[in-house]
Amino acid sequence: MEHLPARPGRTQEDRSAATRASLVQATLSLLLSKGYAATTAVDIAAHAGMTRGALNHHFASKDELVIAAFDLHLALVTTDIRSYAGLVSAGALSLNDFIDRVWTIMSGRFFMLTLEEITAARHNDYLRVQLAGRTRIFHDALDGIWNHFFAQTGLAGAEIEVMLNATLCLLRGMGVQTVLRDDPVYYRRLLQFWKTVMAEQIAAAPHAAMKPPRKEPRR
Amino acid sequence: MEHLPARPGRTQEDRSAATRASLVQATLSLLLSKGYAATTAVDIAAHAGMTRGALNHHFASKDELVIAAFDLHLALVTTDIRSYAGLVSAGALSLNDFIDRVWTIMSGRFFMLTLEEITAARHNDYLRVQLAGRTRIFHDALDGIWNHFFAQTGLAGAEIEVMLNATLCLLRGMGVQTVLRDDPVYYRRLLQFWKTVMAEQIAAAPHAAMKPPRKEPRR
DNA sequence: CAAAAAACATACAACCGCGTATGTATGTAT
DNA sequence: ATACATACATACGCGGTTGTATGTTTTTTG
Numbered sequence: 157m158e159h160l161p162a163r164p165g166r167t168q169e170d171r172s173a174a175t176r177a178s179l180v181q182a183t184l185s186l187l188l189s190k191g192y193a194a195t196t197a198v199d200i201a202a203h204a205g206m207t208r209g210a211l212n213h214h215f216a217s218k219d220e221l222v223i224a225a226f227d228l229h230l231a232l233v234t235t236d237i238r239s240y241a242g243l244v245s246a247g248a249l250s251l252n253d254f255i256d257r258v259w260t261i262m263s264g265r266f267f268m269l270t271l272e273e274i275t276a277a278r279h280n281d282y283l284r285v286q287l288a289g290r291t292r293i294f295h296d297a298l299d300g301i302w303n304h305f306f307a308q309t310g311l312a313g314a315e316i317e318v319m320l321n322a323t324l325c326l327l328r329g330m331g332v333q334t335v336l337r338d339d340p341v342y343y344r345r346l347l348q349f350w351k352t353v354m355a356e357q358i359a360a361a362p363h364a365a366m367k368p369p370r371k372e373p374r375r
Numbered sequence: 376m377e378h379l380p381a382r383p384g385r386t387q388e389d390r391s392a393a394t395r396a397s398l399v400q401a402t403l404s405l406l407l408s409k410g411y412a413a414t415t416a417v418d419i420a421a422h423a424g425m426t427r428g429a430l431n432h433h434f435a436s437k438d439e440l441v442i443a444a445f446d447l448h449l450a451l452v453t454t455d456i457r458s459y460a461g462l463v464s465a466g467a468l469s470l471n472d473f474i475d476r477v478w479t480i481m482s483g484r485f486f487m488l489t490l491e492e493i494t495a496a497r498h499n500d501y502l503r504v505q506l507a508g509r510t511r512i513f514h515d516a517l518d519g520i521w522n523h524f525f526a527q528t529g530l531a532g533a534e535i536e537v538m539l540n541a542t543l544c545l546l547r548g549m550g551v552q553t554v555l556r557d558d559p560v561y562y563r564r565l566l567q568f569w570k571t572v573m574a575e576q577i578a579a580a581p582h583a584a585m586k587p588p589r590k591e592p593r594r
Numbered sequence: 595c596a597a598a599a600a601a602c603a604t605a606c607a608a609c610c611g612c613g614t615a616t617g618t619a620t621g622t623a624t
Numbered sequence: 625a626t627a628c629a630t631a632c633a634t635a636c637g638c639g640g641t642t643g644t645a646t647g648t649t650t651t652t653t654g
Contacts, residue, residue: 207634272494274551274555278487321561329545333547349538
């Protein structure tokens with residue numbers, strides 16, 4: 157590939173940032189489409205429209221790139237969740253809607269990034285340590301959002317967290333299953349079941365006297 | 376490596392079966408320790424105590440080996456679950472104990488095989504089709520076991536299945552998380568929460584008049 | 595017991611991804 | 625304008641994986 161003219165007005169910092177962003181985006185995209193193992197440095201560079209030399213200049217190794225992609229991934233997800241929380245505060249999103257949205261995330265192609273990252277981290281000590289730390293921060297942020305979400309239900313903090321995490325784990329487990337099981341009815345039933353359970357849990361909660369959410373009839 | 380003397384009494388079929396089993400076992404083991412991508416034909420052969428020529432003689436490709444390993448994996452898990460179901464029938468296993476045991480599976484190293492298989496299947500059409508079919512059969516078998524498990528509670532079939540699958544999905548999602556989050560307290564809380572939910576669901580079920588499980592069961 | 599077939603072992607060639615080294619262009623400071 | 629730093633490109637060699645081809649041992653067959 158030839159040298160691009162590279163508009164003269166740009167500062168080094170600009171170029172650098174743009175290049176890095178482009179590389180990280182390409183990494184994210186390739187992790188999704190080809191998986192961690194099959195994603196090669198040449199691929200990433202090509203996808204980002206540059207050579208391996210450039211890549212190597214900005215990121216010492218593929219892992220550094222994957223970590224940056226992980227950061228981007230978490231940032232995107234956090235933004236989503238936060239916006240949902242905003243909608244909830246504004247009264248524009250019910251509990252059921254919230255669950256549906258999280259499921260949209262978990263069942264989407266984008267969620268599969270998580271699997272790639274996790275399986276990669278499992279066999280790579282450095283990667284695992286890096287991602288684990290970031291995961292912890294991410295979950296703390298989620299807890300904050302969730303607490304805010306459920307503040308109006310009057311639930312205790314510990315209960316809020318356990319319900320958040322149960323929801324996420326359930327949907328995550330369902331999301332994992334979508335790879336080998338294509339059965340929309342099955343997932344819809346699970347979602348419905350979970351919504352019912354959540355509603356019951358909230359209604360039965362000790363401090364839920366003030367604003368009990370509408371309880372849906374069983375089944 | 377030298378030729379092993381190979382006891383003369385064995386028939387070709389015996390040798391073949393033993394070799395294949397050895398290769399499949401080695402594949403399973405390596406998928407766990409190194410992951411799908413890093414597992415190479417040379418590795419597998421070496422672990423099985425033979426050369427790549429032997430491997431290639433019995434399995435045309437790595438994928439065939441992985442599929443065989445998947446079969447073995449499912450067979451082992453099914454055996455476990457079935458034995459648990461047997462204990463339940465014999466009155467030797469409560470619902471809580473059952474959940475604990477499934478969690479032991481999901482949080483164990485062995486469960487990570489699932490992640491390896493799934494992420495591998497995601498980028499390999501042939502593998503995905505093969506594993507998906509086997510997964511379907513596996514779940515049908517599970518449904519059978521589960522129905523038997525809950526027969527005494529008087530729950531309807533559809534409810535049994537949804538509760539089974541919710542349990543599995545929840546624990547699977549938790550299992551996935553163990554890679555990047557080491558927090559026993561966190562998982563214990565989730566388990567406790569789920570046991571409570573399950574007990575409530577069973578108690579509140581329409582036909583649960585005959586043998587409602589005790590709330591704090593201790594055989 | 596000889597021949598065939600199956601179960602293995604060994605060897606070689608080709609490819610691929612990676613690290614590294616080194617060259618060139620562009621921006622920046624003085 | 626010169627010198628230096630940064631951003632990128634190109635090239636080479638190494639290790640590792642795979643496919644294939646071919647040799648050797650064990651079992652079965654007649």
